[in-house]
Amino acid sequence: MQEPPFPGVTGWLASRGWQAFDFQREVWQAVAEGRSGMLHATTGAGKTYAVWLGMLEELVRRHPPGRSAEPLRVIWLTPMRALAADTAKALTLPMMDLAPAWTLGMRTGDTPSAERARQDRRMPTVLVTTPESLTLMLTRENSRAELTGVEYVVVDEWHELIGSKRGVQAQLALARLRRFNPRLVTWGLSATMGNLEEAMQVLCGPDEDPPPKLVRGRIDKTLTIDTLIPPDPGKYSWAGHLGARMQLPVVQEIEKSSGTTLVFTNVRSQAEIWYQLLLEAKPEWAGEVALHHGSLDKATREWVENGLKQGTLRAVVATSSLDLGVDFLPVERVLQVGSAKGIARMMQRAGRSGHAPGRPSRLTLVPTNTLEILDGAAARRAIRKGLVEKRQSPHKPLDVLVQHIVTVALGGGFVADELYEEVTTAWAYRDLTREEFDWALAFCERGGESLTAYPEYHRIKQDEEGVWRVPDRGTAKRHRLGVGTIVSDAAISIKYMSGVTLGTMEEGFVARLKPGDCFFFAGKLLEFIRVREMAAYVKKATRNKGTVPTWQGAKMAFTSEMSEAILETMQVAAQGDFFEPELEAARPMLQTQARLSKIPTPSTLLVEGFQSREGQHIYIYPFAGRNVHLGLASLIAWRLARDKPNTFSISINDYGFELVSAEPFDVEPVTSLEVFTTRELMADVLASLNSSELSQRRFREIARVAGLVTTGYPGQPKSARQIQASSSLFYEVFRKYDKGNLLLSQADNEVLSQELEISRLAETLRKMQRKKLVFAPLRHPSPMSVPLMVERFREKLTTEQLSQRLDRILRDMEADTGG
Known part of the structure; x- marks a missing residue:
């Protein structure tokens, strides 16, 4: 009798009482054919096992497991460190049964130095990591030897990376890995994206052979978007608020839920406020309500994530820090305070509930003003039409290229012609001219026309054999410390006098505090004492009032798809139809708008x-x-x-x-x-x-990514003021003495394309x-x-x-x- 296809993984699934979906088998077949591709499926549909089980089946066939571990074969890229542990757990389950001697490791900014040292001696078979940590691996002298054996790369949550410079960083790393192994197979996972074919091309490269495969995972999964209607919508606010008037309705919704409720806000300051609002209404919920955002200490975030998995928390107030694919089965309800501003974001957050195949997902919008009541009806309309936002890659950012050139020079060196050919296989640089590449090369060599006299900006040098390398150990150290494209204001630790760390806050907010000032952070009311060595020391406040920290970072804007859907909803109202609950609730406001x-x-x-x-x-x-x-x-x-x-x-x-x-x-x-x-x-x-001011502000970020400005060394960080002064000086020098500097052009272009x-x-x-x-x-x-x-x-x-x-x-x- 003929053996069934994929006997190992189907047998493993059967042993757990599971059965593969058709789209999972479609991915397995594509992987077996050596094809790269992208899987698009709803959150909780089984994307991870769709890709991983197909790869595991092939790896076991090619490298029959023995008593010793295989060398590094799979790199799993995740956009967030918080996802690494959950991903590692999911990947380990089938590998323990099908290849028990193989190993899995994590390498992120949170990985202890002892674990990194073990990996340096012997890499695991499967490595879960981030774009930044993968780039750091490429700076190692023996990177080619370590990474040549990698056969598969998976990029999780590709929709989160593709539109940013982190996505470009991932593209360049993949181009490097394909140079090491031309048969490398790459797969992307995505839940919400409108331009799937283009997104797949960005990930897999423009000339992939055999052509990549796009798989759409369709399973029966109910998605419900509804609205928590205010008690008296006719008298509700016609102006922007943080939604405090919905405090009691939200509390009542949480009380109705038998599982955990996720309360999403758009910004961290709003999360801090809503955490206080819930405890103010229900003091007895202390310990059952938690707060989660990116500025909180790692241990606090992990405690919250574990409480979510175990179902011990009644509610968690969170920002986008919990948007992505961490597996929280006990979450029953998702509340979105204020407009989510986009269809994809709303679908993504809805998928946090019922996070398993076949389980229904539901998001309830909590409007903060009367206009936002329409958002729920508009989103339903857009989802029915299949309108989801497109995500597009940045176009040849030269600051990321400059950083990559130094990275490759550190990682064994390069020949210019070969690196140009390699870089242009990355989608973002597919039309990079040789003149632009040579300018970036010269900038890394001598700092452009205006920095030639300063040796610290002579970062690479060509040897007698025509290979470009980094000759200076200090340059190498500074570059490794600055790898990455995430640029934010200098962070100051928030600590009790005992030394316990609560998290980090942007320096600009702390700089405005005076001793005795009180503010809310990590769900606590704190009194500011003093700043010492980039740490703000605090104690628990005895007063009842304080300010809420503000974080920089642009306010999210409506997407085109969301705007169109709201206008269509308003047209229905203009025609006198108020048949949907949201339209009926907004009727007093809309009729007043029509009269006035x-x-x-x-x-x-x-x-x-x-x-x-x-x-x-x-x-x-x-x-x-x-x-x-x-x-x-x-x-x-x-x-x-x-x-x-x-x-x-x-x-x-x-x-x-x-x-x-x-x-x-x-x-x-x-x-x-x-x-x-x-x-x-x-x-x-x-x-x-004031375009010059906008360009100068944008240039600060470019200067840091390109390595012109560093944030200092561990224990000796530079302040935001020092960084700003340094980048402003470079900006003025380039404007006066190096007008052809392409980083200046990039700053102008980014202002026009991104900010405006x-x-x-x-x-x-x-x-x-x-x-x-x-x-x-x-x-x-x-x-x-x-x-x-x-x-x-x-x-x-x-x-x-x-x-x-x-x-x-x-x-x-x-x-x-x-x-």
């Missing part, structure tokens, strides 16, 4: 005009997200003031923007659509913004010109305009003053509309 102004729709561009004691206001609603609106508002203000000088105050949110001027201005260029032209767009955008999203800004202008403009003069601020007013008031009013002013605006509005 108009409801925006996909085919109309709403512009509102208003006169107040502050001056003349204009509100424009492109629904393009806050990043685009920042560029748009600055551009429109500059164009309106070009002929007649004027000064505008600007406020933005995801729906639109406000321009207000004490001096009157002519709105005709707006109502005629003339001001939305794309002619001379680039020049006008650069003129309307210039291509999306141009497309938004074109859409605005195609729409029918509806101008609505206002007697009172409309529900759509009030949040924009609040954004501006926040900068100059206390919370109490803001609340009083907002109440007065709403009272006047209700009186005028008979509300």
Whole structure:
């Protein structure tokens, strides 16, 4: 009788009472054929075993297990250190039965030095690691010998990496591994992505042979998106809040759940606030409610993760630190406080509940203001249509290339022609010119035109055989300490006087504290004592009030898909249909908007005009997200003031923007659509913004990735002020004496493409010109305009003053509309 296909892994699954899904068998077949590829399936569908069991079957066939461990054969790349332990556990289970002598190890920033030393003596058969740690392995002199035997690389959560420089770092590392082993097989795992074919090409390279295989994992899994409707939505906030008014409804939802509830927030400060809100409402939940975000100490995060797995926690308030594939079967409910801003993010977070094949997943949106009530209905509409955001790779970032050149020079050296050929097999650098590569090479050799006189920037040197290497041990040490593309403000440890570490906080926040100031962190109210050697010492506060730390990092913006879905939902309301629960709840707000102004729709561009004691206001609603609106508002203000000088105050949110001027201005260029032209767009955008300041800020990050600026040595870190001063000095020197420096061009391009999203800004202008403009003069601020007013008031009013002013605006509005 013929042996069934994949006898080892199917037998292993059967021994556990499991059965393979069709998509898992499809992946196994592709792996058996030596094909790379990408698996796209919902969270909790069984992606890990789909790829791993196919690879394990092939490895056992090629290298029949004996009494000793195989050398390094598989690298499993994870975007987060927190995922490594769970991934390692999942991979170990079948390997213990099918190849018990083989070994598995983890290598991340958290790996103890003793474990690293053991791995240095003998690498495990399977290594779970991060892009940064893999790059560090490539800096080793014997990297080729250590890594030539790698046959498989798996990149987990590829959708999280592809759009960032970390993804480019992974692309370059894969190009290097393919140079070591041309038969390397690469697979990516993804749960939420709109451009699957392109994402697969980015991962596998443009010329993969045999062609890569895209597998879509389809299993019956119910995904429910609903909304926690406020008790009295007609009186709910028409402005931005952190959602505190939903405290009791959230507590009641948690009480109903028999398992653990995950409460997601978008930012760490909001997580700290909601943790306090839950304990304030239910003090008896102390010990059953936990907090999880990236600034907390590793031991605290691990305690929370273990509590989730064991089902001992009633609720966990978290940020994106728990977005990804850590396996939390006991999680029953997911609550999202505030808009998730994107379809993919909402689906990803919903998948944290029912994290197993066949189990239903549910996300309940907790709106923080009345406008957000519509998000749940909009997301359902988008998911039904299959609208999920695309993720695209950055385009040839030269700072990452400069870092990679030094990495390869350390890792055994390179010949320039060969490295250029290798680098251009990475998707991000597929159209890198030889001139650009040679510029990066020369920059690593002598620091460009302006740093030739400084030996510390002569990082690589060519020997007699034409091989480029790093000749200096100090340079090698500095480079290894600076490997990576994650750039954030200098972090200061938060410690009790006893020395116990609670986590880290950005230096900018700590610098504003005075002794005796109180703030919330790690779910505790702390009193600041002093700073010493990059540590802020604190004690438990005796007072009841304190501030909430703010973390830098841009506010998330609406994606195009989310914006379109919300506009479509508003059009349904404009037609008088309120059949969905969210639309019925938002009906009072939408009807007031219709009475005072108009409801925006996909085919109309709403512009509102208003006169107040502050001056003349204009509100424009492109629904393009806050990043685009920042560029748009600055551009429109500059164009309106070009002929007649004027000064505008600007406020933005995801729906639109406000321009207000004490001096009157002519709105005709707006109502005629003339001001939305794309002619001379680039020049006008650069003129309307302080583009040099934006570029200089962006250059700070580029300088650190490219190795021009270091963060110091262990125990001797540099402050954010020192780093900023150093990068600013380089920026000015290059501007004056090295105008052809391509890192300066990269800074300008990144400002336009990432911070201002210039291509999306141009497309938004074109859409605005195609729409029918509806101008609505206002007697009172409309529900759509009030949040924009609040954004501006926040900068100059206390919370109490803001609340009083907002109440007065709403009272006047209700009186005028008979509300």
